[in-house]
Every structure is written in structure tokens, then in C-alpha cells.
Amino acid sequence: MIPRYARKEMTDIWEPATKFKIWYEIEAHACDAQADLGVIPRENAEAVWKARDVEFDVARIDEIEAVTKHDVIAFLTHLAEHVGSDEARFVHQGMTSSDVLDTCLNVQLARAADILIADVEKVLAALKKRAVEHKMTVRVGRSHGIHAEPTTMGLTFARFYAEFDRNLARLKAAREEVATGAISGAVGTFANIDPAVEEHVCEKLGLKPEPISTQVIPRDRHAMFFATLGVIASSIENVAIEIRHMQRTEVLEGAEFFSMGQKGSSAMPHKKNPVLTENLTGLARLVRMTVIPAMENVALWHERDISHSSVERGIGPDATVTLDFALNRLAGVVDKMIIYPENMLENMNKFPGLVMSQRVLLALTQAGVSREDAYSMVQRNALKVWEERLDFQELLLNDPEVVAALGEDGIRAKFDMDYHTKHVDTIFKRVFGDA
Numbered sequence: 077m078i079p080r081y082a083r084k085e086m087t088d089i090w091e092p093a094t095k096f097k098i099w100y101e102i103e104a105h106a107c108d109a110q111a112d113l114g115v116i117p118r119e120n121a122e123a124v125w126k127a128r129d130v131e132f133d134v135a136r137i138d139e140i141e142a143v144t145k146h147d148v149i150a151f152l153t154h155l156a157e158h159v160g161s162d163e164a165r166f167v168h169q170g171m172t173s174s175d176v177l178d179t180c181l182n183v184q185l186a187r188a189a190d191i192l193i194a195d196v197e198k199v200l201a202a203l204k205k206r207a208v209e210h211k212m213t214v215r216v217g218r219s220h221g222i223h224a225e226p227t228t229m230g231l232t233f234a235r236f237y238a239e240f241d242r243n244l245a246r247l248k249a250a251r252e253e254v255a256t257g258a259i260s261g262a263v264g265t266f267a268n269i270d271p272a273v274e275e276h277v278c279e280k281l282g283l284k285p286e287p288i289s290t291q292v293i294p295r296d297r298h299a300m301f302f303a304t305l306g307v308i309a310s311s312i313e314n315v316a317i318e319i320r321h322m323q324r325t326e327v328l329e330g331a332e333f334f335s336m337g338q339k340g341s342s343a344m345p346h347k348k349n350p351v352l353t354e355n356l357t358g359l360a361r362l363v364r365m366t367v368i369p370a371m372e373n374v375a376l377w378h379e380r381d382i383s384h385s386s387v388e389r390g391i392g393p394d395a396t397v398t399l400d401f402a403l404n405r406l407a408g409v410v411d412k413m414i415i416y417p418e419n420m421l422e423n424m425n426k427f428p429g430l431v432m433s434q435r436v437l438l439a440l441t442q443a444g445v446s447r448e449d450a451y452s453m454v455q456r457n458a459l460k461v462w463e464e465r466l467d468f469q470e471l472l473l474n475d476p477e478v479v480a481a482l483g484e485d486g487i488r489a490k491f492d493m494d495y496h497t498k499h500v501d502t503i504f505k506r507v508f509g510d511a
Contacts, residue, residue: 078398081359086400089187090393096132098180099151102277103167104128106259109276110269116166123163130158148173170269172262174380178293179257181388183281185301188396189251195403196244196308200237202410204508207233211504212497215329215420216431221321225431226424226496229330229415234507236315241507243308250304254297257281258289263379291380295373298388302370305395309363312402316353316360319413323350329420333412352409359402366391429468430461435490436472436482443481453477 088094104124111121132154141150148168156164168176211230216223259274260266266274271285278285286293322330332352334340340347369391373384424431433454440450457471457478472478472487479487 081401082397083400083404086188086191086397087393089184089191090397092134092137093132095180095184096134096137096151098183098281099148099176100127100130100132100155101281102176102179102259103152103155103171105277105280106169106171106273107167109273110166110169112276113270113272115270116169120163120166123159124155124167126163127155127158146173148176170261170273171259172291174292175259175261177385178289179259179277179281179283181392182254182256182283182293182297184392185298185396186251186255186282188392188400189247189254189301191400192305192308192396192403193244193247193251195400195407196240196247198407199240199403199410200244202407203233203237203240206410206413206415207231207237207504207508210415210417211500213415213417213420214424214493214497215417216424223424223427223431225434226493228497228500229417229420231500231503232318233410234504236311236318238507239311239314243304243311246304246307250301254301255283256286256293256297257283258286258293260286260289263291264289290378292376292384295370295376295384299370299374302367302391302395305399306364306367309360309399309402312399312406313357313360315406315410316356319353319409320350320357323348323353327419327423329416329423331414331416332409333414352405356402356406356409359398359405363395363399363402366395427461427465427468429491430458432468432491433458435495436478436487439486439490440478440481443486445481453481 104121104127107116107121107124110116111118132151136157137147137150137154140153141147144150144153152164152168155167159167207230209230210233211228213229214226215229215232217225217227257274257278258264259269259277260271261269274285277283319330319332321327323332331348332350334348339345340349340351369387373387376384437447437450437454440453441447445453453475457468457475460466460471461468469487469491473484482490
């Protein structure tokens with residue numbers, strides 16, 4: 077977790093003080109449930125709530141852990157210092173450390189997911205706004221980085237919107253999958269604690285009881301969660317790469333907003349570099365690198381080992397904090413992005429008329445020319461456009477075979493730009509509905 081790429085709302089979830097507060101709530105709610113079952117005295121359960129407003133001393137817990145070499149025991153010892161050793165003697169009754177650790181982690185991941193869901197919704201709002209704004213702003217589509225056929229800037233934004241809409245659904249599903257809790261005791265058999273305790277604690281914390289745990293909550297849930305974050309990170313990079321390409325000097329169809337006083341280079345005062353989207357590409361790599369460790373955490377020895385523990389202490393904060401920052405940065409980039417429609421048309425016309433080659437090809441085949449011959453007729457003229465920057469339409473009008481097949485008016489009719497935008501409304505309705 078790097079402070080430079082962190083927002084307080086998300087980092088607060090992973091602060092030790094927050095963790096200990098969740099641990100406390102787990103233990104206190106468990107005591108309530110145990111009292112309801114008559115396992116422990118009601119007054120002891122009520123005594124635990126005396127620490128409700130306590131700010132747990134992280135340094136003191138660390139001091140105790142330095143001796144006990146056990147974080148949960150250190151916390152319970154510190155809790156007893158506030159509640160009283162006699163009053164606290166039933167805390168953690170029938171529970172094991174993973175009941176606290178795993179349930180807490182899933183509370184934190186669910187809270188992090190709620191923030192990330194709001195972040196994705198910000199990105200969606202920015203993408204939709206720009207898509208509508210540039211619905212019919214024509215630009216050349218590219219495949220392999222080479223001019224292909226006309227499209228619109230609105231469709232570019234719309235396809236990114238659709239991708240992030242899928243990501244929103246994935247993230248909501250991942251949140252639901254990871255939002256489980258386990259208060260099932262050693263090896264998960266409930267031998268020393270009633271399943272009703274788990275149900276009560278989970279209800280209070282907004283979780284669902286884990287259907288079957290061992291001594292840990294199954295880590296395939298977490299693998300799914302981090303894999304989803306990795307997919308979202310890749311989508312961030314997908315948008316960032318497009319913007320970086322558009323900002324290249326020889327393209328300049330779009331660019332990041334360049335603020336007053338901003339400097340692009342320490343050496344070259346003329347530079348306007350796509351630093352934000354380059355940064356997003358790097359942040360996406362950081363999020364994705366948490367996915368493989370999460371996958372490898374799925375396989376644990378028997379009912380439990382702690383090989384996953386050190387991994388999750390790192391990837392939990394790192395992935396969620398970094399992705400939160402990246403999503404907010406992306407929303408800002410898209411919202412303030414500068415679009416250059418004139419440059420889009422200029423770029424399309426660098427090879428005049430060439431993007432209409434497929435339409436001419438199809439017209440020739442419909443006129444009775446074999447596809448092989450039609451391809452040859454179009455390509456021989458297209459190559460002259462590539463090599464000599466001649467006008468494709470004029471070349472076709474001077475090609476006797478093409479004129480014989482299509483006629484001059486037929487050739488000219490194939491260079492209508494509106495032909496390529498006639499179904500934009502249909503695509504927009506598919507993506508955005510009737511809104």
C-alpha cells in the first residue's frame with residue numbers, strides 16, 4: 077500500500093484500529109448469542125459491551141503480541157484489560173482464532189467492495205457522458221494499429237462503458253461471494269460452539285454464514301474476489317492504452333487534460349505527456365499481481381494452515397487501495413479528456429477514401445464480379461493510395477474495369493460517410509437502453 081496511490085476512505089478499512097474494532101464486535105456479538113443460549117451468564121456478555129467506545133491501543137496490543145507471539149491472544153488480553161479479567165473470561169468461548177480473523181477479513185473485503193462498486197459507477201457515469209457527447213463524432217477505426225473503417229468516438233466510449241458495466245456485475249457477484257463469516261470453532265465442526273452463534277454474528281455484521289468451513293473460510297471465495305479485481309484492473313488499462321495512443325503527437329485525437337502550471341518534462345518545455353494513463357497502466361499491473369497469490373491460497377493443508385495469512389495481509393490492502401485510486405483517477409481522466417474531432421477527420425483523410433475499400437469490394441461482388449477478381453481490382457488501387465497518397469475514389473473512377481462494373485455514380489455512392497454510422501443508434505440502445 078503506497079500512500080501516493082491511496083485514498084483515505086479505503087485505507088481506513090485496513091488500519092489496525094479498524095481491524096481490532098471488527099474483532100471486538102465479532103467477540104461481543106458472539107457473547108450475546110452465547111448468553112441467549114444460556115452458555116454464559118448474561119451479565120458477562122453485557123460487560124463486554126463496556127468496551128464499545130474504547131479506542132483499542134494498537135501499541136499495547138503489539139507489546140503483548142511480542143510476548144505471546146499470537147495476535148488474537150494479544151487482542152483478547154488487551155480487551156480483558158478494559159472489561160475486567162473476570163467479566164471477560166467467557167470471551168472467545170468455543171471459538172478459534174480463524175473465526176475472528178477470517179470473519180474480519182471478509183467484513184473488510186465487503187466494505188472495500190462497496191467503495192469499489194461506487195468507484196465503478198463513477199467511471200460508468202463519465203464514460204456515458206462522453207459517449208453521448210461524441211455519439212456521432214466520426215473517427216477512423218484501427219485494427220493492428222492500421223486504419224480500418226470509420227467508427228465514432230461515441231462508440232469507443234460506449235464499448236468501454238459496456239465493459240465496465242460487466243465489471244460492475246462481476247464486482248457485485250464477487251462481493252456477495254466473499255461476504256461470509258465463520259464462527260465454527262476448531263476444524264469447523266461446531267463441537268464447542270452452537271451454529272446459532274455463527275448465524276447471530278453474521279447477521280449483525282452483514283454476512284452470510286459459511287455453509288461449511290474447516291478451520292478457515294474456503295479460499296476459493298477470495299480467489300474469485302481478487303481475480304475480479306484483476307479483470308477490472310485490465311479494463312482500466314484497456315481504456316488507458318486507447319487514450320495513450322490517441323494522445324500520440326502524430327495522432328492527437330484525444331488527450332488528458334493539461335492543467336495550468338503543469339509541466340510535461342524537466343528537459344523539454346513543449347511536452348504534454350499522458351502521465352495519468354501511463355500511471356494507470358502501471359497501477360493495473362500492481363492489482364493483477366495479487367491474483368496469482370490469491371489463487372495459490374486456495375490449497376491449504378487439511379483443515380487449515382497459515383500459508384495464506386501473510387499473503388492476505390499484503391494483497392488485501394494493496395489490491396483494494398490501489399484499485400480504488402485507479403478507478404477514481406480513470407473517472408477523472410475520462411471526464412476531463414480533450415477530444416479533437418478535426419484531427420480525427422484529418423487522420424482519416426491521410427489516405428483519401430481508403431477506408432471505403434470494403435464497401436467497394438462488396439459492391440463489385442454484388443455486381444457479378446468474383447470475389448477474387450473484385451479483391452484484386454480494389455487492392456491494386458488501394459496500394460497506390462498507400463504508396464503515393466492518391467485519392468482512392470479518383471483512382472477507381474479511372475479504372476475501366478471498376479467503372480464497367482459499378483459505373484461512375486455507383487462508385488461515388490460508395491463514399492458516403494453516413495453509411496458507417498447508420499446503426500449507431502441501435503448500438504447505443506443495446507448498451508444504454510432507452511435512457
